[in-house]
Amino acid sequence: MSRASLPLVALFVLSDPLYYTLVGILTGFVLLGIYFMSKVESARMGNQLSAFAMALAVALTLIHYAILPVWILYILLAIGATIGLIFALKVKMIQMPQLIALLNGLGGLASAIVGGYAYLGIGAMTDSFSQIVALIAIMIGAMTFSGSLVASGKLHRILPQKPLLIRHHSLWLGATILLMATFIVLPQFVKLPDFLVLSVMTVMALGFGLLFSIRVGGADMPITISLLNSLSGVAGAISGLAIGELLLVSIGGIVGASGLLLTQIMCKAMNRSLLEILLGRSTTSSQAKGEVTTEAVVPQQDSDIPVIQADPVELFKKAKDVIIVPGYGMAIAQAQHLVKQLGDILLKQGTKVRFAIHPVAGRMPGHMNVLLAEADVDYDDLYEMEQVNDDFASADLAIVIGANDVINPSARAAEGTPIYGMPILNVDQCPEVFIFNYDLRPGYAGVDNPLYQRKTGVHLFLGNAADTLKSFIDRL
Amino acid sequence: MTILQGVLLGVFALSTIIGYLLIHQVPSLLHTPLMSGMNALSGITILGALVATAIATNEANPVISSILGGVAIIVSMVNVVGGFAVTDRMLKMFTHKDKSHE
Numbered sequence: 001m002s003r004a005s006l007p008l009v010a011l012f013v014l015s016d017p018l019y020y021t022l023v024g025i026l027t028g029f030v031l032l033g034i035y036f037m038s039k040v041e042s043a044r045m046g047n048q049l050s051a052f053a054m055a056l057a058v059a060l061t062l063i064h065y066a067i068l069p070v071w072i073l074y075i076l077l078a079i080g081a082t083i084g085l086i087f088a089l090k091v092k093m094i095q096m097p098q099l100i101a102l103l104n105g106l107g108g109l110a111s112a113i114v115g116g117y118a119y120l121g122i123g124a125m126t127d128s129f130s131q132i133v134a135l136i137a138i139m140i141g142a143m144t145f146s147g148s149l150v151a152s153g154k155l156h157r158i159l160p161q162k163p164l165l166i167r168h169h170s171l172w173l174g175a176t177i178l179l180m181a182t183f184i185v186l187p188q189f190v191k192l193p194d195f196l197v198l199s200v201m202t203v204m205a206l207g208f209g210l211l212f213s214i215r216v217g218g219a220d221m222p223i224t225i226s227l228l229n230s231l232s233g234v235a236g237a238i239s240g241l242a243i244g245e246l247l248l249v250s251i252g253g254i255v256g257a258s259g260l261l262l263t264q265i266m267c268k269a270m271n272r273s274l275l276e277i278l279l280g281r282s283t284t285s286s287q288a289k290g291e292v293t294t295e296a297v298v299p300q301q302d303s304d305i306p307v308i309q310a311d312p313v314e315l316f317k318k319a320k321d322v323i324i325v326p327g328y329g330m331a332i333a334q335a336q337h338l339v340k341q342l343g344d345i346l347l348k349q350g351t352k353v354r355f356a357i358h359p360v361a362g363r364m365p366g367h368m369n370v371l372l373a374e375a376d377v378d379y380d381d382l383y384e385m386e387q388v389n390d391d392f393a394s395a396d397l398a399i400v401i402g403a404n405d406v407i408n409p410s411a412r413a414a415e416g417t418p419i420y421g422m423p424i425l426n427v428d429q430c431p432e433v434f435i436f437n438y439d440l441r442p443g444y445a446g447v448d449n450p451l452y453q454r455k456t457g458v459h460l461f462l463g464n465a466a467d468t469l470k471s472f473i474d475r476l
Numbered sequence: 477m478t479i480l481q482g483v484l485l486g487v488f489a490l491s492t493i494i495g496y497l498l499i500h501q502v503p504s505l506l507h508t509p510l511m512s513g514m515n516a517l518s519g520i521t522i523l524g525a526l527v528a529t530a531i532a533t534n535e536a537n538p539v540i541s542s543i544l545g546g547v548a549i550i551v552s553m554v555n556v557v558g559g560f561a562v563t564d565r566m567l568k569m570f571t572h573k574d575k576s577h578e
Contacts, residue, residue, distance in 0.1 A: 027491070030517065031494060031495075031498060033513075034495070034498045034499060034502075034513075035498055035501070037502050037506060037509070037510055037513065038498075038501035038502045038503070038506075040503075040505065040506065040570050043506055043509065043567050043570065044564060044567040044568060044570075046513075047509070047513050047560060047563045047564055047567055048560075048564065050513060050516070050517060050560070051516070051560040051564075054516070054517070054519075054520065054556055054560070057520065057523060058522065058523065058526070061523045061526055061527065062526065065526075065527050065530065067526065067527065067530035070529075070530045070533060072529075072533065072542075072546070073526055073529065073530060073549065076529070076546050076549040076550050076553070077549060077553050079550050079553070080549060080550040080551065080552065080553020080554045080556075080557065081553050081554075081557045083550070083553075083554045083558070084553060084554040084555070084556065084557030084558030084559075084561065085557055085558070085561055087554065087558040087562070088557070088558045088559075088560075088561030088562040088565060089561065089565075091562060093566075096508065096512070096562070096566070099558070099562065100508075100511060100512050100515055100559075100562075103512070103515050103516075103519075103554065103555045103558050103559050103562075104515050104518070104555075106519075106551040106552065106554050106555045107515065107518040107519050107521060107551075107552060107555040109547075109548070109551050110519065110521045110522065110524075110525055110548040110549075110551050110552035110555065111518075111521045111524075113525065113528075113544050113545065113547065113548035114521055114524035114525055114528055114548060116544065117524075117528035117531075117532065117544075117545060118524075118528070122528050122531050122532055122535075122541075123524065123527045123528040123531050125478075127477075127478075129477045129478075129481050130481075225511070226511070229511055229514060229515060229518075232515065232518040233514065233517070233518045235518075235521070236518050236519075236520055236521040237488055239521055239524055240484070240520075240521070240524065241481070241484050241485070241488065243524050243527070243528070244480055244481070244484065245523055245524055245527075246483075246484065246487060247520060247523055248520055248521055248523060248524055249484050249487050249488045249491070250487050250488075250490075250491040251491070251517050251518075251520040252488075252491075252518065252520060252521070253487070253488045253489075253490075253491035253492040253495060254491050254492070254494070254495030254498075254499075254514075254517065255495070255514045255515075255517050255518045255520075256492060256495075257491075257492040257493070257495035257496040257499065258495055258496075258499040258510065258511075258514045259511075259514065260496070261496055261499050261500060262499075262507060262510075262511060265504070265507075357504070357505075359504055364507075364508060364511065365504065365507035365508060365510075365511060366504060366505065366506060366507030366508035366509070366510070366511070367508060369504075369505045369506070369507070369508065369570075370508045370509070370566055370569070373566070373569040373570045374569050376569075379505060379570050382505055384503070384504050384505075
């Protein structure tokens with residue numbers, strides 16, 4: 001290996017074959033850790049195994065490069081570890097999406113910096129391969145950083161939820177891409193000052209990430225976060241290519257693949273193509289309303305006078321088979337504990353209770369599962385959409401908590417609306433439906449929900465889900 | 477391109493494929509912890525940051541040249557430790573459940 005030699009005292013010297021064997025073993029640990037993540041029972045162990053492998057990797061690196069005596073490194077590591085621990089212990093479950101987005105961005109920043117050093121030949125060779133991948137590492141790392149910060153800000157509600165568009169948005173995005181591409185290729189042919197190349201690259205990549213993230217709306221966040229997650233892995237892998245570091249490449253590649261897979265799953269669950277998201281065709285950009293087709297779905301009745309319906313409390317007490325559908329509204333109202341309480345009341349009266357989780361309910365993949373797990377709901381009661389969707393027709397009662405687009409029957413019929421073709425939970429097939437939503441306004445996608453107009457079998461409890469649930473539980 | 481660089485590209489392709497296949501098995505129930513765990517792993521770039529910073533401390537201007545590396549070490553360590561710890565916190569909630577209501 002041709003690497004800038006370190007004029008440091010080597011405490012240990014690892015031979016290359018031994019080093020690479022250990023690197024292989026550590027990668028194996030990580031893969032095994034991920035394998036354990038596929039089962040709930042072993043998932044925690046899997047995560048700990050990955051963490052353990054990571055700690056060993058740090059130790060191995062310090063030894064292999066003979067930098068054990070550089071004491072400043074330990075101080076920096078300690079500072080980072082402390083901040084990380086504080087974040088991890090203080091964060092509320094509801095804040096998980098923004099924390100993950102933030103951490104993601106930090107990973108991207110680190111990769112960009114490593115790429116910057118590599119470009120200057122610090123820790124890397126200065127051949128054209130290394131130089132080009134170093135610039136790509138800066139590019140992807142920096143755009144992950146700014147993109148994730150914006151996403152995190154939106155999730156934390158510091159920034160507006162709505163897509164923010166500047167004039168000629170796509171044109172600006174295109175311009176940044178063009179400039180970045182130019183500055184990756186150009187230094188190979190023309191001698192440019194390092195400072196110029198690095199600063200143009202950084203600024204353009206930061207700008208790209210910002211422009212990209214700022215126009216993504218709230219409900220598209222699950223896709224955006226997954227994509228940024230993937231990018232942070234790719235950034236790590238590319239910076240690994242630049243400095244010739246095997247572990248960065250292998251583990252970065254795994255993370256990149258994972259994020260990509262999640263992105264695909266999210267896209268499929270929203271019936272969107274990744275390209276649409278990348279090009280910024282956000283769901284809200286098309287302002288089509290479902291009114292044209294509402295009638296086709298639900299036969300409208302002329303009178304506005306509500307038909308006299310069965311008492312919800314009675315229905316609730318009689319129900320033998322109940323499916324609960326949580327959505328982002330449950331998360332913002334922090335109503336998961338009340339939902340659990342409601343489920344417990346049902347269980348106590350001998351009712352079968354299942355939770356139906358739409359893949360994009362909430363703001364990140366698996367968001368609802370984490371919140372319900374926090375409220376101590378048994379994970380065996382959490383069902384994926386495909387598992388439970390055929391059972392709505394035979395269930396006695398569906399209880400919707402702050403979900404809208406994912407239960408909107410317009411998705412099946414209302415062609416031309418943003419949600420058309422998106423797989424939905426078949427709540428409308430259930431004879432009785434309770435809806436604990438904030439109001440009757442269309443959901444994020446802007447398509448009216450014909451369920452709200454159904455005259456029988458739909459009981460609306462409008463307001464903050466925490467309040468409406470509480471008063472309902474009090475009535476029982 | 478050196479042999480090492482070729483090997484690295486091969487490893488990149490291979491690990492991407494293996495990762496994809498493995499992660500395919502993870503149920504959507506665990507997608508959030510999976511994502512935060514992956515997030516922690518993306519902090520692997522800390523290895524690069526450590527080496528680069530250590531080298532930079534030997535440059536003519538050690539403070540200036542290693543300051544960014546120091547930032548990289550800190551933020552990637554936040555990423556790693558925060559990511560793993562928060563994943564553990566979430567997974568702990570999932571595994572406690574079995575006996576909670578029987």
